[in-house]
Amino acid sequence: MPELLNKVIKDPIHEFIDFNGPRENELKKLLSDPYFQRLRRVKQLGFSDYVFPSAAHSRFAHSLGVYKIAKRMLMIIEPEEATGKWSPKAEACLAAALLHDVGHGMFSHAFEKAMEFFLARNTLEGQRAKSFATAVDHEAVGRRIITDSSIGGALANFGGPHFPGMVRDIIKKKDKNCVYTSIVSSQLDADRLDYAKRDAYFAGVSSGGIDLDWLLRNFKQGQNGDAHFLYVDSKAYISLEQFTVTLFQLYPTIYLHKKTRGLEFMFAQLLSRVFQMIASDDVTSTGLSENHPFVRFFREPDNLDHASLLDDTLFWGSLHQFREATDTSVSDIATRLSDRRILPMIDIWKVADEVLALRSTTSALPAISRVALIEGICVAVAKKLQEDSSIWSDSYYYDTYNRPIYKPKGIIGGDPQQINVSVGGQILDIASISPVVASAASFNIHRIYYDDQNILKADILKSAIKALIEAELKDRGS
Template sequence: MPRQQRIRDPLHDLIEFDIERSQLEDVLWRVIQTRAFQRLRRIKQLGFSDFVYPGATHSRLLHSVGVFHTARRLMKVIEKYLPAKDARVDQALAAALLHDLGHGPFSHAFEKIGERFDLKMANHEAVSEILIRDSEISELLRDMGSGFANDVADMVSGSGTPTIYSAVVSSQFDADRLDYMRRDRLMTGSQHAGIDFEWLMANLEVGDVEYSVDETRLKPVQTFVLGRKAIFAAEAYVLGLFQLYPTVYFHKATRGAEKIYTELLSRTIMLIRDGSVGKTGLPEMHPLVKFARTPDAIENALALDDTVIWGALPLMANSNDEWISKFAERVRDRKLYKCIDVRAKIAHDKDDGAALSFEADAACAVIRDEIGKCLEEWSIKCPDAPPRILIDEVERSPYNKLTEDTKGPLNQINIRTDGDHLVDLSKRSNVVAELKRYKAFRVYHADDDDEAKTKISEIIDAGISKWPT
């Protein structure tokens, strides 16, 4: 057997596993060969983003290996400050590789279906924990020690006291984010969201950050901090994440596809549970049918991936259920609903400044809720017909100040000052301090449904008319 195994990665180039001299890397290489990990080849990292960016077809498997590689880079930083060998190094590296193990088909969109039906096995964190603690993977991990698998699972789930090692797995500056920001930008071809990765790594330090909760000073937390020369790179890092959300992760077409997919699978699961498998177009032994009937079985969850859903679409398109057949065709052929951006319409009708006040003014939130309620009431008048209106409301903060976040310093970026103090980035950077939460409120309708389009406009206009003067 060769001394090293290599994976060629478009982002990191060669990712090597020294299976002769490193027991951990030998174990993790064998973990990569397991069925559960290989399943990640068939789950795209960005779900439906290739509907917008055709190059964005990279897999969760490649991202997971890239996170492991990035975690090794972060460990070299830790070694400069904490040279003593710590068992948590190996735990964090294994956790970095396995953090996405439990994702279902189309990842986060599948979790929305799980929330609707209370399906534990649609939650990627729950599935990951089971696979790490009790599966073929856990058996391999036990070569590192009897309690190693459980320690890794705890680190993936975020259990226990935060440490510099858990910061590698989950923090504002963790290996996951450092990989997916760069990888997703590369694979989509977007020119937004570029970060100065090497400069950030060159200026990365380990520091003890003090903080308080409810005016009670707590024990300092050891985490990653950035040297004084990295403030502009840190700003670009935060801005890069902020830019990825509207341009990639929350793109209107991507979100529109996710909405149709969610309604398609929800309808399918509901019919299967009601004993109407024949209406779905799927055979009795199809993996999706088996999952809907016995959703708590880990084996049924592992049988699902993106390819299973893609393969089911031609069958579902021939369903005698109008809802399933129409939505299956829409996903298969990328015939998405048209999008009306409610926030943009308010800004257009009231003036550009209205978009800002829409975020800050409580009265605007009432109007938004009223519009959403009216749209939902109209759309469910025919419960057995395919939904004519799909509503998408989402928000994301690019950076939470320490006072806004309960996770403590691990979820902050601290910069060392010329006076050798550690200060939260939002207090050193006017750019970061002024960033607002990204919010989207959109309504989707079929392009040939003039009645729905007219009704949506009427409801939105009625809501806007109540805008405070």
């Protein structure tokens, strides 16, 4: 009998990433494709290592982790195939787990934010605007890579001409009733289960943790009409609750950290200005050459070969050129980035929170009521600030984001796109049984970043924010 082919990659989160048998090792060859190798040069957390120095792990490592967890989840659905002989749908799920992030641009989501910033401030004509928007959408780029690149060819050789489409559709969530889809993309998928552990580990933060092994041991397969899904018995639901809380807490701790978001804004400012000048045929003033990958990408955004060059190392390797740019806005921001001189900001939420704490009528409010009141005040204050031309400036940037702890679907009987728990023989959404998840907690940011070279204007802005908060409270009778 021929020896079973097994390959192992060591990993600090999962100990080992296993590729068992000839079919899984055929999938492993995807790791050598240039499009996948590029993920080594894209950081999972963008600029977070400016705040958490060890948070420099890559999308490449994360993708391997997602593959490992997806494989363990598939063992519940196809236990007899756990030695590496999977169904075609399971193989597509494994390939999707590996490739789910293959379209990410430099600094992960920060690149998309930069391009949104550019498109909001600059007008591109017709099809070119559409092409450019698609070229910076990591999901759209990923789908193209999976079907139209060397990776698409490798997938077709592996599973036949329809296989790349199967992989693409799982990532795209084409069939939301499919359990294989939910493993790669849902509210309890292999992606979230990996990064919730990996990001916290490399950032060096402790946010509750996840009992991953216990969860995976307790998963069971269920069905509700056409929907197939994974669920756990009530004895393991605390681990699911812990997962939702841990993931939720990573947002204020890491993903939405004020300095990380400030760096992302500066990066967006810089790339937006560079692309604006390329569009105006003034490449020289950016410090770049006509043949630079940024220029080639802007000229032909539909060309995947150009997009494949856009990784973190390209930006850092170009930073000295940006510092030498004759355009002062490009050189100033590039210098600030390289010197880690992050733009300061005013946290509207924090100011409102402090104002409320000093008022007897609001200091005793229950947490839910207090948060709702502050959120409403922040939205109103931000809107009034931006409408007041005597205060607001183009150099200001209003950064807002809302992240709920969970998005309940409330489907009795179970659903692949919700977190399912079996209680008394009935499968319910976790929000139906967990008071923590049902609390509908959310983390919100309302921040204004400004240029600290104009301190006087910043002082006026701070005073205006506090005055508007006081006025809002008065109008609301608080």
